[in-house]
Amino acid sequence: METWKSVTARFGGGFQCRYEPSPMPWLRSVSKSSEATIVHLTMYGQPWREAIEEIPSDKPAIVVVGGTKVPSETFHISHFNVSVGNQPHSEVAALAVFLESWIGPVPNSSKFAGGQIEVVPSPRGKVVINHEEE
Amino acid sequence: METWKSVTARFGGGFQCRYEPSPMPWLRSVSKSSEATIVHLTMYGQPWREAIEEIPSDKPAIVVVGGTKVPSETFHISHFNVSVGNQPHSEVAALAVFLESWIGPVPNSSKFAGGQIEVVPSPRGKVVINHEEE
Numbered sequence: 001m002e003t004w005k006s007v008t009a010r011f012g013g014g015f016q017c018r019y020e021p022s023p024m025p026w027l028r029s030v031s032k033s034s035e036a037t038i039v040h041l042t043m044y045g046q047p048w049r050e051a052i053e054e055i056p057s058d059k060p061a062i063v064v065v066g067g068t069k070v071p072s073e074t075f076h077i078s079h080f081n082v083s084v085g086n087q088p089h090s091e092v093a094a095l096a097v098f099l100e101s102w103i104g105p106v107p108n109s110s111k112f113a114g115g116q117i118e119v120v121p122s123p124r125g126k127v128v129i130n131h132e133e134e
Numbered sequence: 135m136e137t138w139k140s141v142t143a144r145f146g147g148g149f150q151c152r153y154e155p156s157p158m159p160w161l162r163s164v165s166k167s168s169e170a171t172i173v174h175l176t177m178y179g180q181p182w183r184e185a186i187e188e189i190p191s192d193k194p195a196i197v198v199v200g201g202t203k204v205p206s207e208t209f210h211i212s213h214f215n216v217s218v219g220n221q222p223h224s225e226v227a228a229l230a231v232f233l234e235s236w237i238g239p240v241p242n243s244s245k246f247a248g249g250q251i252e253v254v255p256s257p258r259g260k261v262v263i264n265h266e267e268e
Binding site: 081 | 141145146147177178179180181183209210214215217219220221222223224226227228229230231234235239240245246249252253254255256257258259260261262
């Protein structure tokens with residue numbers, strides 16, 4: 001979580017993180033209230049391109065990852081069990097492909113603001129703007 | 135590499151892996167010969183949606199990842215320096231989003247064959263075909 005804060009300070013964005021000591025009671029309560037959509041990423045789930053059409057875009061989503069460490073109850077209390085391919089793969093990779101597909105392209109205007117450092121896309125070498133030195 | 139072999143045996147597919155003790159001489163030689171396209175994934179590169187249009191699809195690609203551990207020479211000998219977002223991120227996530235965007239949807243007919251286990255997509259629970267027991 002320290003790394004998270006340090007990267008956010010340097011590169012910008014409004015990211016927050018916290019440790020949830022009792023994830024299952026919290027998920028159960030969200031599952032009942034439907035205040036957010038619980039999306040469980042698992043290689044056993046329905047194909048992501050199919051599922052994404054049905055996931056509401058007008059409320060927050062909780063994405064659960066963790067593979068074999070996720071209690072089996074999660075399959076039942078999640079609103080969607082979604083697979084990014086039905087073979088073993090990185091959870092981080094699944095999260096990335098899911099979010100990219102669900103959220104789609106991020107317009108330039110909404111890139112993370114407020115960082116000390118800004119990387120300028122370049123076909124060769126590193127081009128960086130240091131906002132601290134300005 | 136043992137895990138790689140074990141997962142391939144259980145879930146199928148024609149994956150191969152090997153350790154390359156001298157990656158830079160190998161990359162330099164490929165860079166000159168142009169027998170494959172070298173794609174270096176780096177948050178400093180050109181945006182991936184733009185780059186993907188230009189990457190040849192008729193020859194193999196070598197995708198280089200590794201962030202700060204990649205020697206700076208890689209920026210010069212790669213055919214493409216490609217960014218999946220210009221903020222710090224998981225290399226695995228970048229690789230997943232890049233491959234998903236470059237290769238596109240995999241048709242059902244070409245899913246990995248030859249595994250002992252086959253997962254059937256399902257909105258609830260785990261549905262698995264065990265080809266060893268058949």
